[in-house]
Amino acid sequence: MKMAWKEMMKYKTRYLILGSIIFLISFLTLIISGLANGLSFDNASLVKNMPEGTYYMESKAEEQYNFSEISDSQRETIENSHGDAVFMSIQMGELEDEDGQKHGITYVTATDNEFFPDVEKGELILDESIQEDGIEAGDELSTNLMDDSFTVRDFAKQEKFSHSAVAFIHPDDFMNMYQSEKYQLAFTEDEEEDIDEMSAFNQNQFLNTIPSYSAEMLSLNMIIAFLFVISGMLFAIFFYMINVQKLGTYGILKAVGVKTITLLRLMWVQMILITLISLVIAISLSQLITLVLPEEMPYQLALETSAIMAAGFFIIGFIGATLSGVQISKVEPMEAINQGGA
Template sequence: MFLAFKEMKRAKLRYILLSLIMISILFLVFFMTGLANGLSFADSSSLQKIKADYIVTNEEAEGAVINSELTKEQLNEIGSTLEAPSSPLTLTMSTVTGKANQKDTDMIYFSVDPNKYGDIAVTEGKNIGEIKDNEVLVNENFKEDGYELNDQLVDESTDKTMTIAGFIENQTYSFLPVVYSDIDSEIQPVQGSEIMYNAVVYNGTKTNIEGYDTSTNDEIVQSMPGYSETQGSFNVMKAFMFIISAFVSTVFFYVLTIQKTNQFGILKAMGATTSYISKSIVTQVLLLTLISLSVSVLAVAGMAQVLPEGIPFQASVSLVLGTGVLFIILNLAGSLLSLYKVTKIDPLEAIGRSE
């Protein structure tokens, strides 16, 4: 410990520069991870929060709810096969308008049977089981467009009027705010002459039905068009940043070790053990990593406060801890190269070179 702090105090600029590099890389890792999580949540939060254990879709859709189509006959067939109460689910994209001072809002209907669908987390107004006629529940960001409880909405596709009966939180699909409606209210536009449904949702045990796919919420999210590809791109970028950071740290300390081969040899000749010198290097790596982590976390937290509301960003405590632990492990693993070099230093050879 003494040797580690003494050296860092003597070569402040060198270690400050390395810390800045590590802080910059960590900041990018945290920011990109938070952005990836935010994009993932804004893309699929409504599917993640569906009040059901399983979602049934047609086989051709391969788990993508938006691509699934079920007729009334198929809906009845699925319902008669399931042992638990079920609700149909229809997703319909549209645009609604309000008063003159309210913006037109692109949105997506989640139409369900309110009597068989579970309660939703409501921030204001009625819950799904209490709505009637043409009442709907809308996502909180409708308030940003000037809407309030009991305001009227007009669907541009059907000219039908709805009443905002409640507000729900963090319910979006493909970055569009979700509007929950009664599937029997016929608010959502009808495609063709026949009403088509996207899925059947239910709670209970998994029931495999021939000709249909039965999926969990997580599986449905992973099957969203473009979801896996987007998350995969972010994961590759994060992995490369971790590798680059670990490489920079490893090379820096290895070069320092080579430059100090003479000094380490003299220390060994004076009685310092390999373990003592190794502890000094590990202490420096751990200390610089912890400092870089702390500063980068504070920087990301500050950045999150000033980001515009339109930019989805989510950085949880578990995310920060998991990323931090992984970064520490990678840097400590990289220091093994320097430790190996220390074990190979010959005190007599070092003394001979110093003469």
């Protein structure tokens, strides 16, 4: 390690350039990951706030929850198998305030459960984000889906679906608005089982049935994957160029008995030091950036996520550096010496 550090200090500029590039790529990757996690939660916090379990949907709906309708016989089958089953419905809609301003929301209703707040007929509980539009508890809100108006009873924290604020309402009001007495979905904390004409999904699978969720996550995850690939290529190219310049030095070292594995270790130590310093700075800044980001920007980056991504960068860096190190194993002492030391 001492030898690796000495060489880095001797050639500060070349290693500073590599460290800066790794810092920028890792910082960008962490920021995009934070935005991806934030968008994911903003898109479907209603589902993410629920425990792991199984969602059931009518097979004929073809993975479109708003077209699903659970029959009485299917509901009875689920209730007999899962005593804790919760039946719920989700529909996009709108509410109009007393000033005539319309607000896009997602109506949610469910049978008695511990995950959603209890709501009385004629009342609703809204996600707290809608308070930014000036709506307060006690306000009267109307909808063109029914004649009676709703009274805002309270606000829930971080309950969104498809980037819309959730409005929890009583099942009777929901059935009256959408002219249906059937629930769309069933949820249980038990493992899935086969039920006739029903499709089962775990939480991640159900999230991917939300069109906006799957499209967003696919795009952002592809960007993150490409950044990892780019970082690996940079390691390989950088160390390849350094190794070309040092072939003569490697030849002399081999001639005096230094083993190839020792030279590879030297390169690995340099890779680890550069990556470690770059990642410490990148992770620190990615956590502190929340202090300057606007509150309305969805950004979530847990330290556990940062640690996992840091491990990914170390693995990619190791692979990239090792691939470039193939040259070291092929160096012939006399041939390299004749080319001159670096």
